[in-house]
Amino acid sequence: MHYSNCTGPLGSPVDPFSATYLFTAGGTVHIVEEVTLKVKTILGTCHISVPKQTVSSVAYTNEAGGKVKIAPKVTKITYTTTGFPCPAGGNDGTYEGNSVIGVTGGTASVDTP
Secondary structure, rough: EEEEEEEHHHOOEEOOOOOOOOEEEOEEEEEEOOEEEEEOOOOOEEEEEEEEEEEEEEEEEEEEEOEEEEEEEEEEEEEEEEEEEEEEEEEEEEEEEEEOOOOOOOOOOOOOO
């Protein structure tokens, strides 16, 4: 996924970045490649690195038109930081968002219990 127009603390701009995930049917999320975010503040630039890891959770729902909504609500993301002014790294990162996927020329669906 490619991210742009993101903001950090106090509305600080975050440079566009990409991330690769593997979402499993069991609800886990694998961050497949390290992700680096660059947050620019009036005092300097903070670099946040998120290593490859497995976190949870994600939910799926069927949408109209043969599409599937992916709704991750991920907690306990581990990260490190460098630069100024950066808080210390940790394992308290979070991510929430929604994406709708489909198949060109076909339909996508998920079987829910």
